[in-house]
Amino acid sequence: MKAAWFDSFGDANKVFQIGVQPKPAVGEGQVLIKLATSGVNPSDVKKRAGAFSNLLDDGLIIPHSDGAGIIEEVGQGINESRIGERVWIYQAQYGRRFGTSAEYIAIDSNRAILLPINTDFSIGACLGIPAMTAHRCVHADGDIEGQILLITGGAGRVGYYAIQWAVMAGAKVIATASNSSDQQLCLSLGATAVVNHNDNDWGQQVSEAINGEKVHRVIDVEFGANLPNILSCIATGGVIATYSSTQVRAPSIPFLDMMYKDLTLRMVIVYAMPEKAKMLATEDITRALEIGTLKHRVAHTLPLEEISEAHKLIESGKVKGCVCLLYTSPSPRDATLSRMPSSA
Numbered sequence: 233m234k235a236a237w238f239d240s241f242g243d244a245n246k247v248f249q250i251g252v253q254p255k256p257a258v259g260e261g262q263v264l265i266k267l268a269t270s271g272v273n274p275s276d277v278k279k280r281a282g283a284f285s286n287l288l289d290d291g292l293i294i295p296h297s298d299g300a301g302i303i304e305e306v307g308q309g310i311n312e313s314r315i316g317e318r319v320w321i322y323q324a325q326y327g328r329r330f331g332t333s334a335e336y337i338a339i340d341s342n343r344a345i346l347l348p349i350n351t352d353f354s355i356g357a358c359l360g361i362p363a364m365t366a367h368r369c370v371h372a373d374g375d376i377e378g379q380i381l382l383i384t385g386g387a388g389r390v391g392y393y394a395i396q397w398a399v400m401a402g403a404k405v406i407a408t409a410s411n412s413s414d415q416q417l418c419l420s421l422g423a424t425a426v427v428n429h430n431d432n433d434w435g436q437q438v439s440e441a442i443n444g445e446k447v448h449r450v451i452d453v454e455f456g457a458n459l460p461n462i463l464s465c466i467a468t469g470g471v472i473a474t475y476s477s478t479q480v481r482a483p484s485i486p487f488l489d490m491m492y493k494d495l496t497l498r499m500v501i502v503y504a505m506p507e508k509a510k511m512l513a514t515e516d517i518t519r520a521l522e523i524g525t526l527k528h529r530v531a532h533t534l535p536l537e538e539i540s541e542a543h544k545l546i547e548s549g550k551v552k553g554c555v556c557l558l559y560t561s562p563s564p565r566d567a568t569l570s571r572m573p574s575s576a
Contacts, residue, residue, distance in 0.1 A: 235334035236539045239292040241282030244540035244547075248280075253294065256330060256338035263314060263341050264305035265321065269533075270332035270557040271298030271357035272542045273389075274476075276325075280543060290329060296557075297325045297502075299332030300347055300356025310341045318353075319344040322360030326503045332357075333539060335559060345514045348521045355528045358389075358554035359517055363526075364502050366393035367513040369451040369473040370401065372498055376449060377402035382438055382465065384429060385453035386421070387414035387552050390475060392529050394451045395421040397516075400525065406438050406447060414552065421527065435461030449473065456480025463489055473498040529553035 235253040258264040276295050279287055287293060300320040306312055321344050325331030330338075347356045369390070370376065381398045385391040386407030398405050399422035407418040408429035415426040425441035427434045438447065438461075446467035452458055455477040462472060463486070472495060477483055490497070505513075520526035531553030534542050538557075545551045 233335040234536065235294050236536055237292045237294045237333070238280055239288060241280065241288070244277075244280060244543040248540050248543075250537055250539070253334060255336050258305050258307040258338045260308040261310060261340055262307040262338045263303045263310060263319075263344050264307075264336060264338050265299075265301040265319060265344060266304050266336055267299050267301035267332055267334065268353035268559055269300045269357035270296045270334075270536075270559075271360065272296060272539075272546050272555045272557065273298065273361045274478075274546055275361065276331075277543050277546050279325075292329070293325070294330040294332075294334050295325055296331040296333045297323055298357050298360035299324060299337070300353040301337075301559075303344065304336075306341070307338075314341070314344075317344075318347040318349065318356075320347045320356035320359050321345070322364060323503060324360075333536065333557060346518060348518070350524065351521045354530050354533055354554075354556050354558065355521075357556040358528055358530060361502055362389040362554065363393045363517055364505070364510065364513045365475050365500055366390045366451070367397055367516060368500050368502070368505050368509055369475060369498075370394055370397040370403075370449075371512070372473060372500070372509065373449070373471045373496065375401075378404075379448040380404045380406065380442055380445065381449045381451065382406050382408075382447040382462070383418075383423070383451045384408045384458055384462075386418040386423060386426065388453055389529075389552070389554060391451070391453060392417075392421065392552070393526070395423055396526060398422075398451075400520075403449075404442075406441055408434060408438075429458070429461075433461075435464035438465040446470070452476075454479050456483030459483065459485075463493070466493065466495065469494045471496040471498060473500055475500045531555055533558045535559075 233255045238247040303317045381403045387409045405423045407423040407426045409415045418426045427437040450472045452474040455474040457479040532555045
């Protein structure tokens with residue numbers, strides 16, 4: 233099968249190889265998927281650059297955790313009725329060497345989620361890390377109906393979905409964004425106000441936007457850099473759910489300030505989510521896709537041969553939407569096999 237891989241760390245242009253790798257055999261409890269797309273996330277870029285020094289200990293890596301395609305074969309213990317299903321997948325390259333930057337992948341059946349017929353494969357490649365991370369951040373700490381949520385980086389890959397999940401759950405959303413077009417995007421998703429996180433006093437602006445009130449929850453994209461402003465606008469007993477701290481990689485925490493506010497700090501990463509939380513997220517995603525209530529932002533689609541460029545786009549930090557690799561479209565036979573999923 234055609235695939236892209238790396239067997240050393242470094243610059244994308246230097247380490248990526250494109251060629252032929254063995255087609256994987258489907259194991260017990262697994263499905264074999266003919267991939268149509270592969271999503272590229274910041275975690276994929278970090279792995280390729282060498283963030284995890286032992287990643288290559290067992291050999292080459294076919295990267296990327298997210299993708300979408302059609303099930304062609306099932307392993308022992310999996311009902312053959314799954315053959316022909318359109319699916320999106322997640323956690324494809326977590327704790328294993330072979331991800332979605334290839335024509336085929338064999339993966340545990342429970343990581344292959346029905347992709348409704350009304351949803352493009354490119355969107356399917358955006359759901360694993362961005363949409364599931366956002367879902368966990370919004371829903372991990374109880375009901376949010378009637379609460380005020382602050383979502384920093386609202387136009388980013390995770391923030392974009394977080395605004396929508398929060399609005400669907402009945403929360404009032406205040407977002408941050410760095411320019412007028414991104415601010416308008418956040419408003420179009422349901423945010424009631426947007427402030428510019430490039431301003432030094434944006435936390436004060438958040439409080440002003442809600443008439444001096446404080447926010448109950450924060451979904452945050454840059455924990456270390458944003459914490460001072462968050463503390464200026466979060467309510468006593470509030471929750472901060474954060475999934476990244478790129479600018480300040482080893483942030484210090486003002487312990488007493490946070491303790492006297494009785495704050496809860498939650499770190500979120502898809503791979504460590506409890507299985508029940510993953511199931512709830514995939515169920516809500518499927519339901520939202522079926523009825524068309526979830527919007528998506530695919531910024532770039534590129535062929536597999538341009539995987540280095542895809543990584544550079546993510547590495548630049550300037551791309552707000554999803555970046556995915558697009559493979560050969562499924563054949564007419566595949567389309568015939570595809571079925572509408574049952575209601576979630």
